[in-house]
Structures are given as C-alpha cells and as structure tokens.
Amino acid sequence: MxxxxxxxxxxxxxxxxxxxxxxxxxxxxxxxxxxxxxxxxxxxxxxxxxxxxxxxxxxxxxxxxxxxxxxxxxxxxxxxxxxxxxRYGVLPFGRAxxxxxxPLAVLSAQHRLVVVLRLHEGVAEEQVAALLGLPADRIHLIVDRATTVLLHPPRGPAPARVSAKAATS
Known part of the structure; x- marks a missing residue:
C-alpha cells in the first residue's frame, strides 16, 4: 500500500x-x-x-x-x-x-484584472463575468473604458509657466 x-x-x-x-x-x-x-x-x-x-x-x-x-x-x-x-495604498505597519x-499601471486593479483576462488571456466575457460575479455588460464596459485609458493615457501635470525674462536670457 x-x-x-x-x-x-x-x-x-x-x-x-x-x-x-x-x-x-x-x-x-x-x-x-x-x-x-x-x-x-x-x-x-x-x-x-x-x-x-x-x-x-x-x-x-x-x-x-x-x-x-x-x-x-x-x-x-x-x-x-x-x-x-x-485596495489600500499602505502596507502593514505604515510602510508606503x-x-x-x-505597462498597465495607469489602470485600476479591477480594470487590470478584466483587461488581462479578456485581452491577454482570451477569456470570454461571460466567463469573466461569472468568475468576478459581475454582469457581462459591466465587463464589456470595463474593457471599453480600460482600452480608452490605455490608448489615450491621462496627461501629466501642465508645464511650469516660464517668465518672459527667463525665456529671452
């Protein structure tokens, strides 16, 4: 045995x-x-x-x-x-x-999860919806929003204003 x-x-x-x-x-x-x-x-x-x-x-x-x-x-x-x-930006014991x-850092965790499952792994919307407990329409919306953010990332802060004196020097 x-x-x-x-x-x-x-x-x-x-x-x-x-x-x-x-x-x-x-x-x-x-x-x-x-x-x-x-x-x-x-x-x-x-x-x-x-x-x-x-x-x-x-x-x-x-x-x-x-x-x-x-x-x-x-x-x-x-x-x-x-x-x-x-979900939280702080680790235990106060460490940041x-x-x-x-490459997907601009997305929220939920958006990353859905995009990776749908686009990288090729899992069907219905399967992702069942796995996450969300309606399939919501999964479709999340993918659309996430791809928009990836294709058109948010702009950074505006450049500092340069005075006329500093520009001519």
Whole structure:
C-alpha cells in the first residue's frame, strides 16, 4: 500500500512539473500584468503565482479532466481580486507601497484584472463575468473604458509657466 502511494505521489509530481514547465512562464506574465509590476522586478506577482500554483497542486487529483491552466488562472484571478494589497495604498505597519511601473499601471486593479483576462488571456466575457460575479455588460464596459485609458493615457501635470525674462536670457 505504501509503495502504491509513493508511486502515485511521484506520478503526480511529474505531471505537475510538466504542467509548470509549459505554463509557468505565461502564468507569471499574467500575474505580472495583474500586479502592474515590471518583468524584471515582480515580487508581488511571484507571490501571487506561488499561492495560485500551490492551490492548483493541492487540487491536482480532483481536477479530473479539467484544464489545469484554467484552474491556475482562475486561482490567480480570484486571489488577486480578493487581495487587500491593491485596495489600500499602505502596507502593514505604515510602510508606503512603491507605485507600480508596469505597462498597465495607469489602470485600476479591477480594470487590470478584466483587461488581462479578456485581452491577454482570451477569456470570454461571460466567463469573466461569472468568475468576478459581475454582469457581462459591466465587463464589456470595463474593457471599453480600460482600452480608452490605455490608448489615450491621462496627461501629466501642465508645464511650469516660464517668465518672459527667463525665456529671452
């Protein structure tokens, strides 16, 4: 009995390693986009992915034909959506959080989540709506607004006014 269990655990570990070798990079890219970090410096994305993969590994035997990539992506999205770090600008103990510098940093957390799932991952509006508990129309509206912000980013502050004397000198 013990040998059988050992063989099953080894098979499970090999299957998960093969899954991770194929999907790990893409899932890390997705997590990096969600957290709006840069690809070179993404500790929150790595932590988010680690938790999602740990949950996927824990559920591995119960997946029974379900796509493990979809399961890991859902875990990633749900953990991101439920996380408190993106709702508050302050870390525990009063430490201020650095402003994200990734390509989607101009978007709110909800907009990033919907855009990444819809446009980067190609998940259907109805599936995103079901995952987040929102109506499909709302998902469509969020995608429209987010793409508008990405295509036409908000302007920075107006330049300082230069006096006539300084301009002629």
């Amino acid at each position: 013990r040998e059988r269990r050992t063989v099953q655990e080894a098979r499970r570990a090999r299957e998960f390693e093969a899954f991770l070798a194929g999907a790990g990079g893409r899932l890390l890219g997705t997590a990096t986009l969600l957290t709006a970090e840069t690809a070179e410096d993404n500790p929150r994305a790595r932590r988010l992915l680690t938790h999602a993969l740990a949950h996927t590994y824990a559920c591995w035997d119960r997946l029974r034909g379900e796509d493990p990539y979809n399961h890991a992506r859902e875990c990633l999205a749900v953990r991101f959506a439920r996380g408190t770090w993106h 959080r650095a402003r994200p510098a990734g």
